Amino acid sequence: MSERVALVGSERGLRVDPDLPLAGTALRQAGYAVDLVRWDDSTVDWDAYDLAVVRSCWDYAWRLDEFLSWAGSVPRLRNTAEVLRWNTDKSYLRDLERVGLPVVPTVWDPVRGEELPDAAEWVVKPSVSAGSRDTARWSEPAAALAHVAQLVLAGRTAMLQPYLASVDDEGETAMLFIGGRFSHAVRKGPLLARGEGVRQDRDSRGDLTRARPTAAQREVAEAVFAAIGELVPGAAPLYARIDLVHDDAGRPVVLELELTEPSLFLPQVPEAASSLAGAVEAELSR
Ligand SMILES: Nc1ncnc2c1ncn2[C@@H]1O[C@H](COP(=O)(O)OP(=O)(O)O)[C@@H](O)[C@H]1O
Ligand SMILES: [Mg+2]
Missing domain, CATH: 3.40.50 (Rossmann fold)
Structure with a gap:
């Protein structure tokens, strides 16, 4: 059977x-x-x-x-449940940072204007979220802090980051790992429009095209992937997606590490479906 x-x-x-x-x-x-x-x-x-x-x-x-x-x-x-437990809250970014990996600079639950990083615009998001829900882009510090306060009042942890301007031009690059090795990269367009505030009806898939990662992106993604097993002992993710953006100095930094429910973008890269089947086969023959 x-x-x-x-x-x-x-x-x-x-x-x-x-x-x-x-x-x-x-x-x-x-x-x-x-x-x-x-x-x-x-x-x-x-x-x-x-x-x-x-x-x-x-x-x-x-x-x-x-x-x-x-x-x-x-x-x-x-x-595994251990991986999901760690990965369903974006506070994992603190762990990545602690082991020396480049992540989008983040201030957790800021209260005062002085805590805002130097930037023209900021992003506020809850630490537990998906599909850019309850996430917004602000150009007024007071509006950003009000959004933070609203999340904190609702019992959530708020994250505030500089809005990385490179996202408007080049979007983010999703680096997909299947069965322990790099599989493919997909570029996703920007999702947060200036001045729109919090919206619940965004199409969080954005515009998607297959991408050819740079050597620097490959290097960061491989280092992040390798760190997972260290941060969640014994973890050997069947799939992983590492979303990279460029900071203002042009270096790739981690926006998100998705080990829970990453889209694998199979319609864009159909051959990755057989890699997934191969990874399942390897898992079951261990
Ligand atoms: N610091 C940031 N700079 C620029 N864009 C951002 C930033 N943080 C989030 N975004 C935008 O918001 C979207 C959703 O944020 P993300 O951190 O990926 O959370 P999730 O996908 O889990 O909702 C991203 O795909 C990106 O378009
Ligand atoms: Mg995302």
Whole structure:
């Protein structure tokens, strides 16, 4: 009997994640029985799967405790519950910084104007979020601090960063790792428009094109990927996405490390679907 793999999403993720049909097909071609299942479906027997692969659980940010306790209960989950626990809060950026990796400079829960880094504009976002929800770009310090205060009052941790101007011209570069090695890069256009404030209806996919990373981007991404196993002992992520932007000095810095539900951009790079199937195969034959 063929081994069983679950591709796991939220209700909406399963309906609209464009990676899923391609991932499902590649896994079936590799001989697996594949089910698309909701993480919060209480009728699912997680024990029945040889591997459950978290893919598009797009609602976890609003149900974090529930999501992490679910993750802890699934016997063979990738990425692992330990990785998800560390990665679902962007305070992991502090850990990356501590081990010497270049990250977007971040001030946590700032209260006073003097705490704002020198910049023409700032970004404020909650530490637990996805799809640029509750995230905004401000050119007035008072407006940025008001946004921070609103998040903190709601019991969230707020992050304030300089708005890196390079994003307007070149967007961000997503560096995808599958099965432990670099797979491909995709450029994503800017998402935050000047003056729009907090919006809940952004199309967070942005404009996407396959990219050829620079040597400097490769180097930073490889170093970040290598650090994951150190920061989460024993972690060997099945998939990872490292979003890089350029700082004002033109150096690549980490905007986000996505180990929870990174889009793999399979429609843009279809051959990566077979890499994913290969990575699952390697995982199951360990
Ligand atoms: N410091 C920043 N400078 C420029 N753009 C930013 C910055 N932080 C976030 N953005 C924009 O907001 C989007 C969402 O922020 P991000 O940190 O990627 O969180 P998430 O994708 O988890 O919502 C990014 O894709 C980028 O377009
Ligand atoms: Mg992002």
